[in-house]
Amino acid sequence: MGRRAWLGLLGVAVGCAAVVALLNVGHSAALQSRQLFQGMGSELLVATLQRDSETPAMTAQPPQLSAVSPLLISAAPLAMAPVEVRLGAISEALMVTGSTPALATVLDLTADQGRLLSEHDAHNAYLLLGAIAAQQLQASVGDQLQLGRYLFEVIGILGPIGYNPLLPVAVDDGLLIPLQAMRRLSSAPQISAVVALARDSQSVRVAADELAGDLRMQLPGAEVEVQVPQQLLDGMASQARLFSWLLAGLGAIALLVGGVGVMNVMLMSVIERRREIGVRMALGARPVDIAWLFLLEAVILASGGAVLGSMVGVLAAWLFAWLSGWDFALDPWSIPLGVCSALLIGVFFGLQPALAAARLQPVAALRDE
Incomplete structure (x- = not known):
């Protein structure tokens, strides 16, 4: 299971890194936009004048x-x-x-x-x-x-x-x-x-x-419209939130792919460890104990991927900001959201293999070659 476990862990890490990186890129882009508009001067007013054909x-x-x-x-x-x-x-x-x-x-x-x-x-x-x-x-x-x-x-x-x-x-x-x-x-x-x-x-x-x-x-007769930088800043803040959630959704798709990898790893583990499961049950292990064992393994894989992915995601976002000439700003919600979503993915996709292991019959599992 070692090589497959590493592949599953890397799948979760890539998904978590995508979530963290995209959230931070969106946050840095929003900060850069706000700095651009704030540089206009918050006290500046611009009145545009238009006339119709009769004026x-x-x-x-x-x-x-x-x-x-x-x-x-x-x-x-x-x-x-x-x-x-x-x-x-x-x-x-x-x-x-x-x-x-x-x-x-x-x-x-x-x-x-x-x-x-x-x-x-x-x-x-x-x-x-x-x-x-x-x-x-x-x-x-x-x-x-x-x-x-x-x-x-x-x-x-x-x-x-x-x-x-x-x-x-x-x-x-x-x-x-x-x-x-x-x-x-x-x-x-x-x-x-x-x-x-x-x-x-x-x-x-x-x-x-x-x-x-x-x-x-x-x-x-003239149509007068006065623009205030604060109005643009409010609109930019709203667009930045929408942009950040859009990027987070793209990262979540990558995280789901990593979760599927975790499930495949755990299903293969259940198949390869049928005799071990049978021995544990013969020695008194309950189905719930077997389920918790495999679910814990899935959570460990997801946790390792979440930690690795968070570090890679922050590094990738910083590198993107540096190459773009932006000031990097860490989104305070990016790491908690990335780690929590990775753990939830691990639990969700690890649940089915854990239940499959718990439903094995001891006698059938011991006879498996």
Whole structure:
């Protein structure tokens, strides 16, 4: 039985390792997603503005955002347009965003070179380059970039801020110009979003409601929807739980396969040890004693597989997180669930061979060759 026992133990270990590894991978993935969204800033608000065909086009004249709400530190409108940008022989299709100097406060923008836009630049053909866009164009402060028919002077290159899935524009990949300068690129530039920064995370939802109400008043006919990072975090938490249980179900299937291996091992053991069972019964062992003997052997196999599988599962999950560049986080429920499920599988699949051994007749078992 030795070799078959090891195979059964390995079957349970593989199943338990799958459960533990998949639960921890799901937990680490959820943690990574939460960190990504939390990096957006829990006080950030993004209001998207849409209009129907009957509503007149909204021009680049911004709403009075300075008086929106005392719960906001600052707010900035966004007007965006794709533009072909040229610098010498280099040409790139980039997204140009028109906004006010308040955008630097909302998004915590800094200039690696040059300076940021100020209120005095409102009517000037100045622009800021995102970190990645500056590399693509090989531009520096003082260069003249051609945007459509106009030349804009680079007065600053922004420091990288990273990708923010909540924002409607990737700052690192684009250009920033004064909001009024958008009229040089489009006859009727349209404000499509407003980004704002709340004073604290506790008042974000109240500030979002006030921002939406005030924008609806200032921009009649526009559909206003305000997004809050916390809403995304709540959705991510719900999806993470569902994802973890889905992975646990896949691991449970592997564990069932290991349980079938344990049952086969124990059934073969009963067949090979019929004479031993007969001798034990002849010496006074009761059927329940025989059943407990084989059931205990199945539990020992499952326990060994559970311990081995738990260690392998944690190691596999850590290796996956390391290769993915994630921070590994141990799911506190992964090991208890993996071990308990492995033990239950061992008891369940070991019960039938144990009952088969207990039903053997002593005389028939002793006569078996």
